[in-house]
Amino acid sequence: MKKKMVSILTAAFCASALLAGCGSADTAKTSASSAGAASSSADGTTTFTVGFDAEYPPYGYMDDETGDYTGFDLELAEAVCEIYGWKLVKTPINWDAKDTELNSGAIDCIWNGFTMNGREDDYTWSDPYVDNSQVMVVSENSGINSLSDLAGKTVGVQAASAALDLLQSEEDGGQKELADTFAALQQFPDYNNAFVELQAGSIDAVAMDIGVAKYQLESRGEGYKILDEHLNSEKYAIGFKKGNTELCDKVNEGLQQVLADGTFGKLAEKYGIADMVCLEKKGE
Amino acid sequence: MKLSMILSQLSTGMAGTISIFVLTLVFSLPLGLLIAFGRMSKNRIVSGIFRLYISLMRGTPLMLQLMVVYFGPFYLFGMNIGKWRFPAIITGFALNYGAYFAEIYRSGIVSMDRGQYEAAKLLGYSKGQTFVRIILPQVVKRILPAITNEVITLVKDTSLAFSISYVEMFTIAKQIAAAKTTMVPFVAAGIFYYIFNFVVAWVMELLEKKFSYYH
Numbered sequence: 337m338k339k340k341m342v343s344i345l346t347a348a349f350c351a352s353a354l355l356a357g358c359g360s361a362d363t364a365k366t367s368a369s370s371a372g373a374a375s376s377s378a379d380g381t382t383t384f385t386v387g388f389d390a391e392y393p394p395y396g397y398m399d400d401e402t403g404d405y406t407g408f409d410l411e412l413a414e415a416v417c418e419i420y421g422w423k424l425v426k427t428p429i430n431w432d433a434k435d436t437e438l439n440s441g442a443i444d445c446i447w448n449g450f451t452m453n454g455r456e457d458d459y460t461w462s463d464p465y466v467d468n469s470q471v472m473v474v475s476e477n478s479g480i481n482s483l484s485d486l487a488g489k490t491v492g493v494q495a496a497s498a499a500l501d502l503l504q505s506e507e508d509g510g511q512k513e514l515a516d517t518f519a520a521l522q523q524f525p526d527y528n529n530a531f532v533e534l535q536a537g538s539i540d541a542v543a544m545d546i547g548v549a550k551y552q553l554e555s556r557g558e559g560y561k562i563l564d565e566h567l568n569s570e571k572y573a574i575g576f577k578k579g580n581t582e583l584c585d586k587v588n589e590g591l592q593q594v595l596a597d598g599t600f601g602k603l604a605e606k607y608g609i610a611d612m613v614c615l616e617k618k619g620e
Numbered sequence: 621m622k623l624s625m626i627l628s629q630l631s632t633g634m635a636g637t638i639s640i641f642v643l644t645l646v647f648s649l650p651l652g653l654l655i656a657f658g659r660m661s662k663n664r665i666v667s668g669i670f671r672l673y674i675s676l677m678r679g680t681p682l683m684l685q686l687m688v689v690y691f692g693p694f695y696l697f698g699m700n701i702g703k704w705r706f707p708a709i710i711t712g713f714a715l716n717y718g719a720y721f722a723e724i725y726r727s728g729i730v731s732m733d734r735g736q737y738e739a740a741k742l743l744g745y746s747k748g749q750t751f752v753r754i755i756l757p758q759v760v761k762r763i764l765p766a767i768t769n770e771v772i773t774l775v776k777d778t779s780l781a782f783s784i785s786y787v788e789m790f791t792i793a794k795q796i797a798a799a800k801t802t803m804v805p806f807v808a809a810g811i812f813y814y815i816f817n818f819v820v821a822w823v824m825e826l827l828e829k830k831f832s833y834y835h
Contacts, residue, residue, distance in 0.1 A: 439694070
């Protein structure tokens with residue numbers, strides 16, 4: 337009896353040791369194939385790793401038919417990669433950790449409805465390509481019609497978002513004064529949570545980018561409206577690690593090409609943001 | 621149609637969840653035993669070190685530990701951490717769970733009657749033989765329910781991996797939820813976790829039955 341038990345235990349330990357062996361080999365393989373974060377090094381196929389928030393339609397999200405990540409920004413990145421023959425690696429990131437991901441070299445750029453206003457000095461920016469505003473979404477029958485109606489109300493905003501920065505900014509153009517009139521500024525992780533809370537009445541308004549607001553309202557149907565008064569006007573651009581002008585310039589050139597050949601316009605059309613894009617032709 | 625798509629997407633994410641689960645157990649179960657020995661060492665410096673280790677691992681959030689393990693090499697040594705994401709997750713989980721398992725092992729080991737050691741000594745067993753042949757088999761039996769608790773917690777903790785941007789099942793549920801503006805994927809994810817844990821509990825129960833001799 338005792339003997340049998342010992343042999344079982346020994347076998348178990350051996351098995352776990354074996355598993356550990358192939359486990360680590362597996363690990364190495366998976367990570368090597370999934371996260372090649374080499375930027376513009378010139379060894380065969382160059383990979384271009386884009387970090388994005390996969391919960392940010394229509395700019396970057398998961399297509400539920402194919403399971404692939406898609407969206408305006410990602411298709412645009414794909415088009416630019418095609419020009420240079422780069423391999424696009426789409427890395428969904430935890431938005432709160434975007435700076436560390438970028439600075440550590442895990443991703444080459446943040447390309448995902450990334451607001452440049454207020455962050456001008458923190459990144460090396462591409463040319464702005466989408467004109468975006470921060471807006472307030474409220475329930476249709478809430479009786480809230482202007483920003484001043486929000487006094488004493490609870491307003492929701494995504495953590496680490498541009499809308500939050502704006503509402504906390506005391507600088508020129510900042511909306512800290514407005515935010516001070518709110519009863520509370522509630523931070524939430526994603527827009528699903530926010531909209532359910534809005535529906536349930538635990539918050540009265542949600543601040544977000546206009547493109548996101550339009551997508552949300554379209555897929556959720558009736559019951560919500562966007563306040564005509566905008567919080568500000570701002571622009572989306574691609575954020576590169578501060579000082580990485582080489583890669584940034586290349587992407588800018590690529591953007592010019594996709595603009596010239598009409599791909600840019602088609603994509604904007606496809607994702608319903610044609611009236612918001614603002615990429616300008618350069619040179620001439 | 622739509623539900624079947626959600627399910628098939630979640631199953632792809634399940635692969636990530638299961639690989640974290642399996643690899644963490646593979647590394648943390650043996651590691652826990654080593655830590656338990658360290659913690660019970662008669663050398664006060666050694667036991668002090670392991671005491672501190674357990675205290676730190678249990679006293680700080682796993683999410684924070686994952687971030688330290690993943691981003692630490694960059695901040696401390698300026699290393700490129702592009703390929704380090706998945707290994708970092710397994711390392712972080714194994715270090716954390718090793719601490720919990722260590723305390724479970726220790727509880728089992730100290731619960732053994734002194735008399736057994738004395739009897740074994742009388743019968744001519746060496747210290748090592750006593751532990752491997754007499755003590756450990758009984759310890760395993762005793763601590764199985766506590767281990768089951770930890771293992772089930774581990775299944776649910778895998779969702780913490782997204783704090784360092786590793787896409788596992790729950791992350792996919794969140795992504796589908798965002799794209800489709802619906803909460804249905806979360807219900808589906810809940811069912812996935814439940815089934816997974818049901819299987820884990822069932823396997824552990826079988827093990828318990830298998831070890832239920834001497835009664």
